Amino acid sequence: MTDKKTSVHGAVLEDTPSDGDRPLVELRDAGKSYGNIRALHGVDLTVRAGKVSCVLGDNGAGKSTLIKIVSGLHQHTEGEFLVDGGPVRFSSPREALDKGIATVYQDLAVVPLMPVWRNFFLGSELTKGPWPFRRLDIDRMKKTADEELRNMGIVLDDMEQPIGTLSGGQRQCVAIARAVHFGARVLILDEPTAALGVKQSGVVLKYIAMARDRGLGVIFITHNPHHAYMVGDHFSVLRLGTLELSADRSEVGLDELTNHMAGGAELAALKHELAQVRGVDTEELPEEGDIRAPAAAPEEGKS
């Protein structure tokens, strides 16, 4: 499965949709304060159809706050939040879902004890029959869930098995398949690869690429620059609640991205102190001046 990744990715880059110049979701100078704590401020983010916007940042950088605003769990307190060019303010995740913004959470994607098909359709169940006897259309739901999962390359023997018995990667994929199935236009992925093994991460990245190919706008939140660089079209690095870097793929290389992510600027400043500690190899660390320099090295595998 994973060996298809490069070809999938290559195929996409050649025919990225040019229509829909208007962004699906846009944040302008947005921010969020919890009481007197300013968790996020001055953040710009643009999500276009068929593009992957990566949001990177260390723990506590404000990534979670950012997606909570977009997904409708919290409301922004500063700036503007536009969907299809119109300002919005969601009061519940349901409203965001109705606008086509679906979020796949890292830890709260599913209800573990419920069967796979019930999880797949949770909150958007298919029903049949007139009102007092309106009931779940179980056969159709099982069939649809199975088809959609097979489209995503997940083959399950039994739709009745509790979703908690699936592996972490499979669960993420079920959640992604669900979002795609329910007509999401914008897919927010909260660190989908954080708890996964190498191969599973590859599978999830492949689905991100597939979702993009279906014309979805994707917000991919991660603290792994390597994963981000495999699928990303735009990179935003958050640091202490504000944007440190916002650059298109053409403007930034993996090395520079990694440096920004790893707190390269701070690390360089620490280099001299570290140099005095025996056993710390400072040769490989960049100098402060190197960080801002454009990535000169040509990217491999990039058309």
Next chain:
Amino acid sequence: MSMARQAEPAAVTPPPAPGPKESDGRTVRRPLALRLLARPEVGVFLGAVAVLVFFLVTAPPVRDGSSMANILYQSSTIGIMALPVALLMIGGEFDLSAGVAVITSALTASMLSYQLTLNVWVGVVVALVVSLAVGMFNGWMLVKTGLPSFLVTLGTFLILQGVNLAVTKLVTGNVATDDISDMDGFDQAKALFASSFEVGGVQVKITVVWWLVFAALATWVLLRTKYGNWIFAVGGNKESARAVGVPVTFTKISLFMLVGFGAWFVGMHNLFSFNTVQSGEGVGQELIYIAAAVIGGCLLTGGYGSAIGPVFGAFMFGMVQQGIVYAGWNPDWFKAFLGVMLLGAVLINLWVQRTATRR
């Protein structure tokens, strides 16, 4: 859905799955017996059968048809309440005020009708409104404050207990309400809530029928409707449920109101079968309901269980309660016996589920 279909063939050149595999191949189909044992209600069913057989052997009077009708009646008064309590438990909460709420409902109907000399149906309807309001208050407090349901409903339990006694004394000057059996509409209401009918020479109480009807309804709702799906979801993982668009607040509050409905129904049964209500009763009953639900295979922490399980759970209670009497033992042993049974049932349930679901 349609969008996914249209957009599918667009840019993906290779098919996503490398040829549709028929099965994953890593899961082995379990034997039917093991799969059955993993169901939440099967363990308690076996337990109920065991208790039944035990008393059939040790207490000969139990073999009589009328004794069985009596046992079923006893079970039904617990079982009707155990159902909504079980649904609430699957939904991740429990209600300590359920026992005294039954008495509150009965007192409301009784005193209102008697003091204002109204048709008893007025009292019955007002009692329903009061019961639903109590449930709604519980649910609303829980959702708004985020406190555990243990604390919220413990508060309601104490409030209702005090109000029951104080208001009854204030209004009637006594700890019990006046006899309402000669009032307008009493016979109709009694027919609905507390009558009995004959089956093959045995008098069967109508509550047994209601109990089974409600159980069937609850099972259908739980397994076959959106709302049932939501109950499992809010009990299993409230945050996930909310994030995928399940109306968590509505589900929780309505579950508490369902317990209110159950309390009203049992309250009306008590009122119309005894004509008067003792205001201090009901304390301790809430734990019986919770125990019946837990014995019935509902997970105390929510997200797992069934509506049929508590039916067997309640039957075990009724069986033991009456069986001890029929066996001619000292009824003081009842609670001790129940405690042993509760622990035993829970342990057997646990063991059965672990064995059956072991991976």
